[in-house]
Amino acid sequence: MKQIIHIFRKDVRHLWREIAASLALLAIYVWSEPATWGYPETARSSIAAFLTELLPISWWLLVVRVVQDESLVGDRQFWVTRPYEWKKLLAAKVLFIAAFVNVPLLIAQLSLLWLGGFPPTLARVTGILWMQLMWALVLLVLATLAAVTTGIGQMTLVMLGIGAYVALFSFLSDLLPQGVPRAEGIPNALVYAVPLAMCAGIAVWQYARRQTATARLALVGTALTPFLIGAATPHRFLLDRAYPEPAAMQLAPAQISFIPMNTPGNRSIYWQGTTRPEGLVVIQPELHVTGLAAHSMLLADGNRVEIEGPGGFRWDSGWGPDRLRLHDQEYFRFSIMLEPALYERLKDVPVKLRISFAMTDFDTQETHEIDVSEDEFPVKNLGLCGLSNHRWDITCRYALRLPGYIAATSATQSTCPGVDRVGSSEGAKNEIWQPAYESGPAEFGITPVHTINISMMNGTNKPLLCAGTPVRFTFPRETGRARTSVEIDGIQLSDYRRRDDTGVPAGTAR
Amino acid sequence: MCYSTVVIPFHVHFRPGLSLYEQVVYAAKKAMIAGQMRPGDPFPSVRVLSKELKINPNTAHKVVTYLITTGLLETRPGIGTVVAVLPEASAAERTQLLGQEIEELVVEAKKLGISLEAMVASIGAHWKRLGGDDKDTDDSGRGGRGKR
Amino acid sequence: MSTITMKPVTMSTVIRTDNLVKKFRRVDALNGLNLEVPQGAIYALVGPNGAGKTTAIKILMNIFGATSGRAEVLGMDSKQISGKALTSIGYVSENQQLPNWVRVDAFLAYLRPFYPSWDRELENQLVRQLALPLDRKLSDLSRGMRMKAALASALAYRPRLIVLDEPFSGLDPLVRDELIESMLERAEEATILISSHDLAEIENLASHVGYLDQGRLRFSEEMPALVERFREVEITFDAAPAVPGKLPASWMRLSSSAAVVQFIESQFDEQRTSAEIRNLLGEARSVTFTPMSLRSIFLAMAKSGRDAA
Numbered sequence: 008m009k010q011i012i013h014i015f016r017k018d019v020r021h022l023w024r025e026i027a028a029s030l031a032l033l034a035i036y037v038w039s040e041p042a043t044w045g046y047p048e049t050a051r052s053s054i055a056a057f058l059t060e061l062l063p064i065s066w067w068l069l070v071v072r073v074v075q076d077e078s079l080v081g082d083r084q085f086w087v088t089r090p091y092e093w094k095k096l097l098a099a100k101v102l103f104i105a106a107f108v109n110v111p112l113l114i115a116q117l118s119l120l121w122l123g124g125f126p127p128t129l130a131r132v133t134g135i136l137w138m139q140l141m142w143a144l145v146l147l148v149l150a151t152l153a154a155v156t157t158g159i160g161q162m163t164l165v166m167l168g169i170g171a172y173v174a175l176f177s178f179l180s181d182l183l184p185q186g187v188p189r190a191e192g193i194p195n196a197l198v199y200a201v202p203l204a205m206c207a208g209i210a211v212w213q214y215a216r217r218q219t220a221t222a223r224l225a226l227v228g229t230a231l232t233p234f235l236i237g238a239a240t241p242h243r244f245l246l247d248r249a250y251p252e253p254a255a256m257q258l259a260p261a262q263i264s265f266i267p268m269n270t271p272g273n274r275s276i277y278w279q280g281t282t283r284p285e286g287l288v289v290i291q292p293e294l295h296v297t298g299l300a301a302h303s304m305l306l307a308d309g310n311r312v313e314i315e316g317p318g319g320f321r322w323d324s325g326w327g328p329d330r331l332r333l334h335d336q337e338y339f340r341f342s343i344m345l346e347p348a349l350y351e352r353l354k355d356v357p358v359k360l361r362i363s364f365a366m367t368d369f370d371t372q373e374t375h376e377i378d379v380s381e382d383e384f385p386v387k388n389l390g391l392c393g394l395s396n397h398r399w400d401i402t403c404r405y406a407l408r409l410p411g412y413i414a415a416t417s418a419t420q421s422t423c424p425g426v427d428r429v430g431s432s433e434g435a436k437n438e439i440w441q442p443a444y445e446s447g448p449a450e451f452g453i454t455p456v457h458t459i460n461i462s463m464m465n466g467t468n469k470p471l472l473c474a475g476t477p478v479r480f481t482f483p484r485e486t487g488r489a490r491t492s493v494e495i496d497g498i499q500l501s502d503y504r505r506r507d508d509t510g511v512p513a514g515t516a517r
Numbered sequence: 518m519c520y521s522t523v524v525i526p527f528h529v530h531f532r533p534g535l536s537l538y539e540q541v542v543y544a545a546k547k548a549m550i551a552g553q554m555r556p557g558d559p560f561p562s563v564r565v566l567s568k569e570l571k572i573n574p575n576t577a578h579k580v581v582t583y584l585i586t587t588g589l590l591e592t593r594p595g596i597g598t599v600v601a602v603l604p605e606a607s608a609a610e611r612t613q614l615l616g617q618e619i620e621e622l623v624v625e626a627k628k629l630g631i632s633l634e635a636m637v638a639s640i641g642a643h644w645k646r647l648g649g650d651d652k653d654t655d656d657s658g659r660g661g662r663g664k665r
Numbered sequence: 666m667s668t669i670t671m672k673p674v675t676m677s678t679v680i681r682t683d684n685l686v687k688k689f690r691r692v693d694a695l696n697g698l699n700l701e702v703p704q705g706a707i708y709a710l711v712g713p714n715g716a717g718k719t720t721a722i723k724i725l726m727n728i729f730g731a732t733s734g735r736a737e738v739l740g741m742d743s744k745q746i747s748g749k750a751l752t753s754i755g756y757v758s759e760n761q762q763l764p765n766w767v768r769v770d771a772f773l774a775y776l777r778p779f780y781p782s783w784d785r786e787l788e789n790q791l792v793r794q795l796a797l798p799l800d801r802k803l804s805d806l807s808r809g810m811r812m813k814a815a816l817a818s819a820l821a822y823r824p825r826l827i828v829l830d831e832p833f834s835g836l837d838p839l840v841r842d843e844l845i846e847s848m849l850e851r852a853e854e855a856t857i858l859i860s861s862h863d864l865a866e867i868e869n870l871a872s873h874v875g876y877l878d879q880g881r882l883r884f885s886e887e888m889p890a891l892v893e894r895f896r897e898v899e900i901t902f903d904a905a906p907a908v909p910g911k912l913p914a915s916w917m918r919l920s921s922s923a924a925v926v927q928f929i930e931s932q933f934d935e936q937r938t939s940a941e942i943r944n945l946l947g948e949a950r951s952v953t954f955t956p957m958s959l960r961s962i963f964l965a966m967a968k969s970g971r972d973a974a
Contacts, residue, residue, distance in 0.1 A: 013778055021766060076764075082728045085763045088756040090779045092748040534892055534956020537869055567849050571842070572869045573707055573888075574852050627951050628901060 010092060014099035015106075018073050025072055026107050029065040032058055037115050040454050041122050044404050047396070059453060066108045067149055071162050073103045074153035080219045081157065087217075097214045104146055113139055116455045123456035124391050125406040134407035134449040141451050144203050151210040155222045172230060179234070186242030187309030187326050187365050190249035194240040198233045205229040246309065246326045250365035250490045259298075259491040260368040261305055261333060266293040268502055274338045288350040289505040290343040292360070294493060299335035302372045304412075304483045307331040309365040312343050316358045322349065326365065333366070342505070354501040363492035369412065369483035379476045388482050389413065392461075399471045401461045401478070407449040414481040415461045417471055525561055525569050526554050537572055541580045547614055549589060549603055560590050560598040677740075679704050679826055679856040680725060685734035687720050687880075694720040696880035697734070702858055702873070709867045709888075710860040711959075712877035713967050718860040719760070721877065722830050725858075726756055739826060752780050755819030755855075757812065758830035765804035769797050769814050773821070780822035788821040795843055809840035816844055820851055827851060829859040833866055841866055868959040876963070878970050895962050896933040896954040898942070900926045906946045913941055917969045924950075929957070929965045 019026065036058040042051035077086045077096055086096075116135050120127055127135070152169075156162045188195065206229060213222045253259045266274075274293075299305060310329045314322040324343075331339075341362060345353075375387040379401070383393045390405030401415065450457060463471055472478070527548030529541055548554050561569065566577040581598060584590040591601040612619075626636050680702035687695040694717045702708045710718050724731045725738050727746035736743035741750055767775065773792075777783045792799065795813040803811060812832060819827065827848070833841050845866065848857060861867050868888075875885035884891070902924045912919060919928035926946060930938050933954065942952060957965070 009778065013775075017775055020771075082723060083760055083762045085761050087728055088726055088751060088754070088761070089776065090748055090751040531869065532956070533868070533958025533961065534895065536889055536892065538889070564850070564853075567852070568846050570869070571845050571849070571866075573872050574849060575705070575872055576869075624951065624953055628953075 010095040137448040151206045190246045262298040263493045287344040291340040304369040305333040307364040311363040313361040357497040360495040682736040708873040709871035716877040717880040753825045755824035770799035783822040791817040809836040833863040864959040
């Protein structure tokens, strides 16, 4: 124990400049970050934005310098022939990082919570501790890399290498079959947990044995594990479990049916806005949603397309992620992307198409009605909100994370002077559904206080929100998950191909 | 900052390859016979001998042990090692001290083909030139005066 | 030619290696090293550059591990040397990197608590003897001064084993003198292993010497015995002799020109060697046997090693 404190004090004496700089930056950050909660950008808020990049670099520097003060690489370090005990050395480094990165960050986060008007409750402190844990894991990776590199220069190269790796990883993972993220909680956790656990093991082992070549090799292996986990994930099995078929005698949360082309009737078609990916052919059958319960919101998290062609031919796109909100009585075009070769083969022959959706059902009864005011007003479940200068935005400040999906609806009446009706028809609302950022008890970052801009424009450029305008906030709560599908027999793909840039397929009745 | 300067009262000219311990003993003996160290003079301790001559302390220890065993040094309580009263060294014994040098001389002379008579004559000439008596001066038991 | 004459071990050995092998990617540094350092010895490990001296020392100090074989230091497997074991070993090496940012006094103060046997008095004495400037940073010191500081920091806790790897390299004669003096003061209570090219310095210090070449010891013995058995032999003949093809293995670097034959005898015995000369080369006008300095012995070994390779 004494050796731990002794080494710790030596490190403090050596690195006091770096420590002071880091703490100073953190203090300036806490002073300037609240300026980002308001709408206009000031000098102070730019400082905060700048510091958001600089602070992690200052922490990185502290970690690298302290770990490499007793470098583990090579055979010329003075400490290697002195009576150091590796466990105590490691503990001294951990103590240093905890004392000068984690603890100041914790204090800064609690201060920001308090400044933001969110006094620390037990739930909020738990969220802060989660953020601390996330940062501790980042620091763990940095410390492990510092333990296998010889200096800041080498470490910087390694960081650039990691940047390239992350880019490569996201590029490759787009190519691999993905599955539906919300079904893959465990594999997603493993993709982080396994490399991190391996990092921790490698760091400890490097301190115990100082065999750098092997440690570096192990780290490269660690970098490959996410790919292995991704490849080994049984996507279909996980999805079937997460989004089960409705039990017998129970209706699916909604029915989806096919509207063949040339069906007469005036239907306003909700567009699923898609980009046109290079080289792929887009088929767009029209679908109809019915049977949604009242106070229900439906999200399709994933979809899957199966084609049965002549002569037993089968094509399966596999489950892929989606983000589609299904409204009751709604018509929408669903986009199927096909390789040109496949399309050519099937286009003129009647095929059987099955489109499946993995859906999450939400209950939308929890609402909070409030009249907008010029001053800050609290919104239950969310945080503290205020009007922006533009009069069609509400900017809300919240602690740690969004409560999930949020919808904001303003009534047809505006209380802005000179405007009495908003929207072109009865019953029109201005609705904004804000997707949640799914991350566990808190979003990752330095500050625990975030802002979100809820923009409610209606295209008329007239101010919508003034003092007194009633706004209803809705907080959908997940009630269940299920799969459903629609089967289309004898469909000819060429009839439904999207040809022109407006996206209207040939042969659509209007 | 002061070094404690305990001078070794004799000079050791280290020749390579020869037994270290013998060389130091030899130098010490010569110094005693030549009168550089008189009975009662303190003799350097093993530590000092080792440090000043930069020799292994075991060797220094061997030297002192030998000199004590042969009676040239004695230990006095409270003072340490001192030079003992020297027994009379006969001419033969003293000549023996120069044995190494004489042997080398003879070898070189033989190599050059110098005869014994010529060698003796040459020694005599050098003796005269450096002053002192023609004959040896054994009666006092101490070394002669003369340049070293 | 290789001779390993090991003195029978009467006291405990402080260092013992058993067939130590170390292979790096392209080089075989140690090829079966069997080293024994008895307690209380000042053991000089000498040999040409690249012989494996530093590698052997680093394995003994557990700075890295061997490829195969075993090493025992202070009765412990060398792989176990760490933490507590290092409180009785002092190590100074010219290629160890000290923390350059720290002042001399802070450096000594930092190391003090690591060693239960640290002697403040001895520390002060060493600082005085070596004239260490306490208020200067290690990076501001000359090379010699830094070595002295390293030595002070390795002697102040009265280690039982002192290991020095090229401690004199690049140092002026005064600093060398000071280093040797400090070493000798500890020599009575410690065993010293010193690897050096400065043969003149260690010739009078060493009680034992081992010659390491290409990862193996070609000899390892007590210094007086070594010095006794090496002679430069010069034989003058009346007429050029016939030199037979088969000569004793202990004769090294034989050369003959006109009527003079010279060689190095590594197993000198006056009677036997003279008889061999008479038998093999005939009667000579004069034969001289000249003792050799450690440096001359080293050169003879190195050159004959190169010839044999």
